[in-house]
Amino acid sequence: MYFxxxxxxxxxxxxxxxxxxxxxxxxLTGFTGLFSFGHAGFMLIGAYVSAICSMNFNMPxxxxxxxxxxxxxxxxxxxxxxxxNLKGDYFCIATLGFGESMRLIFDNLDYFGGSRxxxxxxxxxxxxxxxxxxxxxxxxxxxxxxxxHGRNMIAIREEELASQAIGINVFKYKMISFVISAxxxxxxxxxxxxxxxxxxxxxxxxTKSTELTIMVIxxxxxxxxxxxxxxxxxxxxxxxxxxxxxxRLVIYGAVVVLIMATRPQGxxxxxxxxxxxxxxxxKITGKKYETPALLxxxxxxx
Numbered sequence: 239m240y241f242x243x244x245x246x247x248x249x250x251x252x253x254x255x256x257x258x259x260x261x262x263x264x265x266l267t268g269f270t271g272l273f274s275f276g277h278a279g280f281m282l283i284g285a286y287v288s289a290i291c292s293m294n295f296n297m298p299x300x301x302x303x304x305x306x307x308x309x310x311x312x313x314x315x316x317x318x319x320x321x322x323n324l325k326g327d328y329f330c331i332a333t334l335g336f337g338e339s340m341r342l343i344f345d346n347l348d349y350f351g352g353s354r355x356x357x358x359x360x361x362x363x364x365x366x367x368x369x370x371x372x373x374x375x376x377x378x379x380x381x382x383x384x385x386x387h388g389r390n391m392i393a394i395r396e397e398e399l400a401s402q403a404i405g406i407n408v409f410k411y412k413m414i415s416f417v418i419s420a421x422x423x424x425x426x427x428x429x430x431x432x433x434x435x436x437x438x439x440x441x442x443x444x445t446k447s448t449e450l451t452i453m454v455i456x457x458x459x460x461x462x463x464x465x466x467x468x469x470x471x472x473x474x475x476x477x478x479x480x481x482x483x484x485x486r487l488v489i490y491g492a493v494v495v496l497i498m499a500t501r502p503q504g505x506x507x508x509x510x511x512x513x514x515x516x517x518x519x520x521k522i523t524g525k526k527y528e529t530p531a532l533l534x535x536x537x538x539x540x
Contacts, residue, residue: 247365249477254368255430257469260453261379261462262422267451268459269383270415271395272322273330276337277423278446280310282439283340284424285431286350289359292432299362303428310424311417318416322409337447345439355438363433371429375422379462382418391415392460452494458504463511468504 259277266272284306291302321332345353382388390411393401402408431437449472457468472490479489497505 251368253470253473254372255426256473257372258426259423259450260465260469261375262419263454264465266415266419267454270391274333275447276333278442279337279340280420280423281427282442283310284427285437288428289431292360306428307421307424310420314417314420318413322412341439341442357436359431359435361435363429458506460508461506464504464506
């Protein structure tokens, strides 16, 4: 198959769109321990709100992006008030219902185009814009995870009752994680809307939420680098096998099953790229650097 730069650039933009949502999901699922199958709903909110701001109110792209993120955060705060006290699978089911409800609501709102869709959206999403947004998002997410708040979220993931016992406000940090992840998903939706120039609620079905969650697990839970790898690989694979037509999704599924069977912790397995760089440096210099994940794995092997 012949790949020209225009085609590859389009795929890379879609990688960036998925990466934004996957980063938010990684915070919620990988670092806080809450599984969600409704983030396509937050993508939808960000996409439609920003599209209306751009089309009907002539807002600049950045301001429209902020409005989309704020709308998704407000909805997440409202939904989280009633669902974040749910345990285990019940929260997951609640988010699944939320995602499908949002799709059906927008499917019946004529102001947003209804089931016919919303055409004529300004195409402001370019490759440089996606790179800038994704780099800023990765830096912000890294700073959050390394902060005290990020450590509290990880503590909640590891043991919720123990976290509560030592004074961590579990509900507060679950809410922060949920709201931030919704904002990231909404920004992904904003980029998506302004890249395609057209929106339809069918683009944000349960299948979309499932694909995004698979990317998080595939890359590795509790790893920002894993989110990057998962979004990149699982966005490219269906395109590489597009020549196989209907069989390409079968191949996509087979690759995911193979990775989950051989490496259930995901490709990165909780590591970050910096861990590998330090490990390589330690091998070259012979000095021991503190890379807990890699050193633990080496100890188990020996």
